Amino acid sequence: MFGKAARAHQLYLPNNPVYQAAQETLRAGFLPIWETTDELVLSFTESEVKYAGETVLEEKTRGSDSLPWIFFKDGVREVRFLRGFDQDELPRLLTILQRIRKASPDEDDLLTMLWEGDFLFLRYRYVDLGVEATVPLGEGGEALAASETEQSGGERGAGERIPYSQAQAEAELQTSKPGVVNMADFDGTLYFLDEREIEYLQREIRREYDTDLRQNVVSMLLDIFEQQPDPSVRDEVGDVLDSLMLHMLSAGQFHNVAYLIREANVASQRATELLPAHHERLAQIPARLSSADALTQLLQSLDEASDLPSPGDLLELFDQLRSGALSTVLEWLSRLQNPRLRTLLEQAAARLASQNTGELVKLIASPQREVALEAIRRAGALRTPAAVLPIAKVLGEGDAELRVASVAALAEIGSPSALQSLERAVEDGERDIRIAAVRALQARGYRPVLARLDAMVKGRGIRDADLTEKMVVFEAYGSLCGDSGVAALETMLNGKSLFGRREDSELRACAAVALGRINTPAALESLRKASSEKDVVVRNAVNRALRGPTGGAA
Numbered sequence: 001m002f003g004k005a006a007r008a009h010q011l012y013l014p015n016n017p018v019y020q021a022a023q024e025t026l027r028a029g030f031l032p033i034w035e036t037t038d039e040l041v042l043s044f045t046e047s048e049v050k051y052a053g054e055t056v057l058e059e060k061t062r063g064s065d066s067l068p069w070i071f072f073k074d075g076v077r078e079v080r081f082l083r084g085f086d087q088d089e090l091p092r093l094l095t096i097l098q099r100i101r102k103a104s105p106d107e108d109d110l111l112t113m114l115w116e117g118d119f120l121f122l123r124y125r126y127v128d129l130g131v132e133a134t135v136p137l138g139e140g141g142e143a144l145a146a147s148e149t150e151q152s153g154g155e156r157g158a159g160e161r162i163p164y165s166q167a168q169a170e171a172e173l174q175t176s177k178p179g180v181v182n183m184a185d186f187d188g189t190l191y192f193l194d195e196r197e198i199e200y201l202q203r204e205i206r207r208e209y210d211t212d213l214r215q216n217v218v219s220m221l222l223d224i225f226e227q228q229p230d231p232s233v234r235d236e237v238g239d240v241l242d243s244l245m246l247h248m249l250s251a252g253q254f255h256n257v258a259y260l261i262r263e264a265n266v267a268s269q270r271a272t273e274l275l276p277a278h279h280e281r282l283a284q285i286p287a288r289l290s291s292a293d294a295l296t297q298l299l300q301s302l303d304e305a306s307d308l309p310s311p312g313d314l315l316e317l318f319d320q321l322r323s324g325a326l327s328t329v330l331e332w333l334s335r336l337q338n339p340r341l342r343t344l345l346e347q348a349a350a351r352l353a354s355q356n357t358g359e360l361v362k363l364i365a366s367p368q369r370e371v372a373l374e375a376i377r378r379a380g381a382l383r384t385p386a387a388v389l390p391i392a393k394v395l396g397e398g399d400a401e402l403r404v405a406s407v408a409a410l411a412e413i414g415s416p417s418a419l420q421s422l423e424r425a426v427e428d429g430e431r432d433i434r435i436a437a438v439r440a441l442q443a444r445g446y447r448p449v450l451a452r453l454d455a456m457v458k459g460r461g462i463r464d465a466d467l468t469e470k471m472v473v474f475e476a477y478g479s480l481c482g483d484s485g486v487a488a489l490e491t492m493l494n495g496k497s498l499f500g501r502r503e504d505s506e507l508r509a510c511a512a513v514a515l516g517r518i519n520t521p522a523a524l525e526s527l528r529k530a531s532s533e534k535d536v537v538v539r540n541a542v543n544r545a546l547r548g549p550t551g552g553a554a
Contacts, residue, residue: 001029003057003067009094010101023090030086040081044071064101074100074110078125085121092117214248214256222267225282229273238281245285249298252309254317261286261320290325299332302341311344318348323356327363330374353378357386364390372398373405380409388413392421395433403433411440423449426456431465435472442476453477457514458488467506474510478517489515490526493538509541516545 001022008022033040043050049057049068059066062073071079096113103109108116111126193201218241225237241260248256268274268282288294302308321329329349336342353360353375363375364387376394379387388410395406407425410418425437426449441449456462457477462470477485492503492511502508512530515523527546533539 001026005090006067006094006097007065009091010098023094027086027090030081034083038083041078042081043078044068044076046072067097070097070100070110075126076110076114076124077127080123080125082121082123085119089117089119089121092119093122212256214244214253215259218244218256218260218263222263225278226267226271231275231278234275234278238278241285242288245289249289254309255313257289258313258316258320261289286320286322287324289320290322290328292324292328295321295325295328296332299328299336299341299345303332303336303338308338308340311340314341314344315347318344319351321348321352323352323359326352326356326359327366327368327371330363330371330378331368333374334370349374349378350381354382357382357384360384361387361390364394369399369402373402376402376405376409380405380412383413385413385415385417388415388418388421391418395421395425400430400432403428403430404436407433407436407440411444414444419444419446419448422446423452426452431469435469438472438476442479445480447480450477450480453480454485454488457485463504463507467510470506470510471513474514475517478514481514482518483520483522486515486518486520486522486526489518489523493526493542494529505535505537508535508538512538512541512545 005022005026008016008019012019014020030040041051042056045068046062047058047060047066047068048055057067059068062069064070071077096110096117099113100110114122114124221237221240221244225234228234228237241264245257245260248254248260264282264285268279271278289298302314308314326349329345329352333342333345333349336345360375360379360382361384363371364379366372366375372394376387376391379391391406391409391413395403395410398406403425407422410422419441422437422441423446425433426441428434428437438449438453453473453476456473462473465473478489489511493508493515496502503511508530512527515527524546527542530538530542531546533542
């Protein structure tokens with residue numbers, strides 16, 4: 001069975017049924033043996049395998065196909081299998097036999113391979129072939145060679161049969177053969193490492209292997225740039241740095257790219273005898289990364305990648321972008337599909353915008369709609385007074401979305417000029433612009449707009465507006481007018497025309513909302529007059545106004 005399994009291991013792949021069946025058959029063959037003994041001892045001659053002195057396998061031919069000869073030729077005279085060998089270590093021994101069959105004269109012999117196998121359940125005995133001819137070998141009562149040694153992957157078990165005494169074994173270990181290093185000669189000496197020192201060495205080796213050599217390469221190149229004033233050397237270093245940056249970008253080494261850009265800027269300021277051309281070359285490294293073409297390719301590849309680099313690496317890279325990158329960054333904010341990347345790019349956009357307000361103000365007038373829209377939003381978030389004039393221009397000329405964003409930005413800026421621009425938008429031709437402007441001015445408590453609101457409330461145009469716009473205008477009017485507006489609102493809510501007709505329900509309900517916003521005694525009195533109104537819409541609006549935080553108490 002062992003011979004068949006060895007040949008199957010040699011001829012077939014592990015997933016082949018013949019290979020698997022041969023190994024399972026061999027494992028099954030061990031089971032009856034383990035029922036009667038804990039070890040199986042086989043000895044080898046040139047052509048025979050023996051058990052307890054009886055031949056169990058005989059192969060007359062010598063060669064790589066002869067199982068006895070494979071063991072005998074390299075000095076192995078006895079193999080002892082312990083219980084458990086067939087479960088874990090059987091494939092390892094079959095692999096070694098396959099290797100030794102194909103081994104060239106310059107490769108390791110069987111003894112070396114068995115030693116490297118580090119077996120726990122297999123032990124073997126071998127002889128020194130240099131003295132074998134002078135010492136008889138045998139089984140049972142025959143004397144074994146003095147140079148014979150037993151090897152094992154584990155500790156010797158209690159009661160294990162060893163053919164020679166413990167004293168002989170210790171004497172043999174003490175005897176050093178010429179040209180052979182024995183670790184026992186060093187163990188426990190002055191220079192032998194203790195556990196703490198071994199752990200230290202292992203830790204330092206791991207640290208050395210984990211060190212990113214790219215940063216070391218960049219540092220060495222920049223050191224050469226600083227210390228070698230020769231223009232040709234500095235030109236060459238610049239070429240290498242350009243190539244290295246492209247290589248690291250393509251490999252996703254963004255942390256190292258950021259390191260290169262940062263250190264190149266330091267080197268350009270620290271180097272002596274630096275020609276203007278060389279200073280400009282180092283200074284342009286971040287500018288090349290910030291160019292529209294390079295940054296577009298980078299962001300596109302990141303957006304299409306299945307796995308992003310760490311957020312720390314990306315933020316460190318984006319921190320090295322210059323003002324020229326702001327337009328590209330704002331453009332890509334609306335195009336990115338990856339939400340994680342968008343979050344990181346928004347942080348970069350906020351940093352670039354805050355550090356380059358002049359560039360941000362220019363981009364408000366960008367012909368690229370996405371860029372202009374993001375620039376308006378960023379200017380509003382940063383409350384940039386310098387952006388009021390270009391935003392006001394967009395408010396008068398842009399499309400609906402740009403104009404709504406302009407209203408929001410002007411409201412956030414909140415400067416007098418920004419609120420004046422919003423005041424003009426109250427009478428804009430677009431409904432959404434009017435509503436957004438009125439709400440923004442109401443939130444700011446901007447009383448100069450009251451005259452326009454008064455005209456709107458008392459005019460005929462508001463009657464043709466939809467309910468949402470009516471509500472917004474009347475709420476803003478009530479928040480700003482005070483008692484001066486009660487009379488007009490009272491007339492709308494409770495008054496009648498010459499022919500006894502009242503205003504329509506929506507307008508009366510809006511007047512009730514405005515009176516609730518005024519919330520003075522005069523306003524509340526007007527609301528109480530209408531509290532029993534038959535019109536359900538008006539009555540509900542009046543009751544809600546009276547239930548306000550202050551009206552309810554009154």
